[in-house]
Amino acid sequence: MILRVENLSVSYYMEYGKIEAVKNVTFDLEKGEILSIIGESGSGKSTLAKAILRAIRYPGKIEEGSKIFFNGTDILSMKESDFKREILWKRISYVPQSSQNSLNNTMRVIDHFYDTAVSHGVNDKEEVKRTAKELLKMVRLDPDRVGKAYPFQLSGGMKQRVIIALSLLLNPELIIMDEAVSSLDVATQRYILEIIKDINKKTGVSIIFITHDISIAAFISSRIIVMYAGEIMEEGKTEEVIKNPLHPYTAGLINSVPSINSNVSQIKPIKEGYASIEGCPFNNRCEKAMEICKLSEPPIYNVNNRKVRCFLYGDNKA
Structure with missing residues (x-):
């Protein structure tokens, strides 16, 4: 349990x-x-x-x-x-209601991963980047394209999958x-x-x-x-x-x-x-x-x- x-x-x-x-x-x-x-x-x-x-x-x-x-x-x-x-x-992580709105449109998707990791004491940027790529692949997104994109460039379903990937970042x-x-x-x-x-x-x-x-x-x-x-x-x-x-x-x-x-x-x-x-x-x-x-x-x-x-x-x- x-x-x-x-x-x-x-x-x-x-x-x-x-x-x-x-x-x-x-x-x-x-x-x-x-x-x-x-x-x-x-x-x-x-x-x-x-x-x-x-x-x-x-x-x-x-x-x-x-x-x-x-x-x-x-x-x-x-x-x-x-x-x-x-x-x-x-x-314990959380995917909130209307979680697509949780993304900052002025930040690239990969920067959301960096920001989340740093705020929880993880400062190895290369390791975070590798993990982010794996997680974006897991939610069936192209990590190279999506990672460089801004949230407003993504569809609602894609943004939802980004949030799910973010919720998995710290295992x-x-x-x-x-x-x-x-x-x-x-x-x-x-x-x-x-x-x-x-x-x-x-x-x-x-x-x-x-x-x-x-x-x-x-x-x-x-x-x-x-x-x-x-x-x-x-x-x-x-x-x-x-x-x-x-x-x-x-x-x-x-x-x-x-x-x-x-x-x-x-x-x-x-x-x-x-x-x-x-x-x-x-x-x-x-x-x-x-x-x-x-x-x-x-x-x-x-x-x-x-x-x-x-x-x-x-x-x-x-």
């Missing part, structure tokens, strides 16, 4: 009250695994990623009792300066990718997802892949966590979750995705609405909601080695 997130809670303290963005989230990540975390906008996915990266800033706060163990070390107990020097980018053990392909067309998405899978296979790097698109999660990952209103609703092996979703929210996400052969009139979008404050957060959008769902929040239940937060499985309490 490379990562264990334990009872993680993150809140934003606003003038009008506290917003609980992530609530008591617990999960493990195995070495070499690709884990997808999916859910609608506002489900807490990106806040979860920022918490692992210790990037939560005021008015946000990681609540007391939260634990994040990376290779057995509780990184939340580390001094922030030590975390940035010893862990961030060297051992990290874990990469967190937050909506890494959401701004790209479908064909380019598929191409880059294949590259990510190939990188995972060749290097053994662990990946947390955050997305709102369950079809992308189905393609890229071996395991899926479904989040809603800051909580884990369902967790399990990808194939099992896609074929037999246990939580009504997961089923709704799957049924909302059109396929080439599907009848558009038969697509069933999830009922509109907001997360409920009382009871199960999904109860006012759920077709299977019971009276207890409006009164109490369900715990996590263990069903055939899968986890689900739903009263439909009350006899299988973990």
Whole structure:
């Protein structure tokens, strides 16, 4: 196991009250695994990623009792300066949302590699250049042409691949990718997802892949966590979750995705609405909601080695 997130809670303290963005989230990540975390906008996915990266800033706060163990070390107990020097980018790197915009249009691509390396104490320019060339080849780019180019001379897909190559520069053990392909067309998405899978296979790097698109999660990952209103609703092996979703929210996400052969009139979008404050957060959008769902929040239940937060499985309490 490379990562264990334990009872993680993150809140934003606003003038009008506290917003609980992530609530008591617990999960493990195995070495070499690709884990997808999916859910609608506002489900807490990106806040979860920022918490692992210790990037939560005021008015946000990681609540007391939260634990994040990376290779057995509780990184939340580390001094922030030590975390940035010893862990961030060297051992855990990050591909952010709209990461194409992270590139500086006044710098050549190769200079981004030099700048990243120097900021983390690596000053051998020739070694960085050799590594950059290898990484650009790994993401299927011409290192000589792309390395000399400015970001504005590259397509969106090419810039995305440059960012992925940059995330691998210091040979990290874990990469967190937050909506890494959401701004790209479908064909380019598929191409880059294949590259990510190939990188995972060749290097053994662990990946947390955050997305709102369950079809992308189905393609890229071996395991899926479904989040809603800051909580884990369902967790399990990808194939099992896609074929037999246990939580009504997961089923709704799957049924909302059109396929080439599907009848558009038969697509069933999830009922509109907001997360409920009382009871199960999904109860006012759920077709299977019971009276207890409006009164109490369900715990996590263990069903055939899968986890689900739903009263439909009350006899299988973990």
